[in-house]
Amino acid sequence: MTSIRPENPATTPSAGPPWLVLALACACQFMVVLDVSIVNVALPSVQRDLGFTDTGLAWVVNGYVLTFAGFMLLGGRAADLFGHRRMLVAGLGLFSLASLAAGLAHTPELLVGARVAQGLGGAMLAPATLAVINIRFPEGKERARAFGAWSSAGGVGGMVGAVAGGVLTSGLSWRWVFLINVPIGIVLLLVATSLTAAPALRRESLDLLGAITGTAGLASLIYGVMQTANHAWGSPRVMPPILAGVVLLAVFLVVEKRVAAPMMPLRLFRNRTVAVSNAMLLLFGGIAIAMWFFSSLFMQNVLQYSALDAGLGQTPAAVVFVVVARFATGRLLQSGARVLIVTGCACFVAGFAWLSQADADSHYAASVLGPTLLVAIGIGLVFPTLMASATADVSPGDAGIVGGLANTASQVGGSIALAVYATAAATRAAANHSASAPLDALASGYALVFGIAAGVALTIAAVSPLLPTRRRNRPTTPHDAHRPPTILD
Structure with a gap:
């Protein structure tokens, strides 16, 4: 099967200054990580308003985490195939729309579905932000500082979540825990679409089998591990998905070794x-x-x-x-x-x-x-x-x-x-x-x-x-001294 792939991203022209590119990458990372923790304080209010069961309520968190972690590899390869800016814009759009749907949800099913979509948007965003930094900033002092800012943004996002969740839930409503992402996402979308010109495209094969086995394997493994919160490690709710995940990931590695254009090149x-x-x-x-x-x-x-x-x-x-x-x-x-x-x-x-x-x-x-x-x-x-x-x-x-x-x-x-x-x-x-x-x-x-x-x-x-x-790939030469x-x- 074939797919569209950009030309060498390093040659993609930039229409914005480096500081703005970095600010966009950091803001996206902050928002993605924030949504892992911001919901926790709001969960009791969500349960009262929408009538969640205790088991179902956990999926307001788990639905996001599962898709976020499970689809990360696929999101990373998609950024390489379709272009980092395109994936950044697509991820921002999906994340913002899913946040709007979560904030307006009136049934448990709609809220969990919106959280799953948010996680998928986050899985598209996170690798794209890293790729943008890796390509936009040359190796050395500039890239090191950019990674420091990106890392700090994610760390602060995780910490701000608990405080922001409490403030928004007590001061406004639990719905604003999600709705706050919408105006932020719109601003970031406008910035993202203006920063870099889209690269030229060419055709290249897409590792569909690898995408399926890798994503399903990660999702199954993480799902099984999540079940240990309420079930013993040897429980039928825990071991079958973990074993299925291990088997699927083993198949994924075999596929990646054999296909011409693997999703994750070994x-x-x-x-x-x-x-x-x-x-x-x-x-x-x-x-x-x-x-x-x-x-x-x-x-x-x-x-x-x-x-x-x-x-x-x-x-x-x-x-x-x-x-x-x-x-x-x-x-x-x-x-x-x-x-x-x-x-x-x-x-x-x-x-x-x-x-x-x-x-x-x-x-x-x-x-x-x-x-x-x-x-x-x-x-x-x-x-x-x-x-x-x-x-x-x-x-x-x-x-x-x-x-x-x-x-x-x-x-x-x-x-x-x-x-x-x-x-x-x-x-x-x-x-x-x-x-x-x-x-x-x-x-x-x-x-x-x-x-x-x-x-x-x-x-x-x-x-x-x-x-x-x-x-590893740089030979030792007399020029290395300089x-x-x-x-x-």
Whole structure:
């Protein structure tokens, strides 16, 4: 089967200044990540107004996350095939329309369907924003700083979600949690359509079988992992979709090896930088979930904060993350990726070890603020570095799929970690349950999660020496002494 593919994206003319291109990419990433968390505070109001069951209500969140993570690879390759600007515009349009439909929904089915469409729009947007940065900014200092800004936008989007959700729900209505995206999306659409000229098109084969097996495999795997929130790992609701996902992904790899124009070219993994960086991003998903999700649960369930107060409690960490991420990308070319990653992992270990000592009698300033700031420093050092490494040294024609792969690794790692951590926390809390001290039992479960996260950080640090010190495809010549430094030097 054939499809339309743009000419070399690197030759696509730009009609806007670099800062505006970066602002657009960051705004899109902010909006996509924001919608993962902004809904949580509004869920009780949604349930009351639309009559959701407890099981159905979970799909207001899961429907978005499932399609967002499951379709990321397909979105990345589609950006390469049809053009990064076209996919950015299409993703913005779908995301905005789905947000409008969600805000106006009057039945549970309509709201869940709109959230699924939002997730699909997000899966089109996220890889395209990475690809735009990779192509628009030359490798070196400019691209490193652009990745820092992009990473910060996503991190802030996740943090602002809880606060914005509470403000919009209490001040206006839960519907504005979705409707707020519509005017923002329209402005971004206008900017996106004016920034870059559409590239010339040519015909090229489309890996339809790979698209089906890869997307279905990821979606099935993530769906099965999600079911562990309410069912045991060996349950018929958990294992069949997980096994089906593994089988489909195995078929996907076989297909990608044999077709002439694969959706995800396996040659990408011959680039050690891409392979190792994605492996670390898979592990990093466990760090992000432990920090942003489980520290919030600790504040709500153990310290008895409201969801809004917990979001505000994480705000200092979000600010530190943004500042450190910008600093890290400025240092990336001087220090190299390994130094920043190992330093960040040291912050993870120290922060999570400190956080694991907190209990029901702890105070925010002494037992939560300090360790979360430490972990936020680590995230600011590690996340933009890994994203820059995972997308470095690839051809412009693969920028979309490489961006989709990096996003998928982080999302899948986070989904798996969430399921594993939740099971570990519940098991430990049940073992330590006491009618006289139920909050201490919960705290012991979260302490185990933070301890596991520290172990994950040590694993990332142990893997980091596998990153090459120079770009794999550049031969060593006398001219190397005068070449611009890369992020891996």
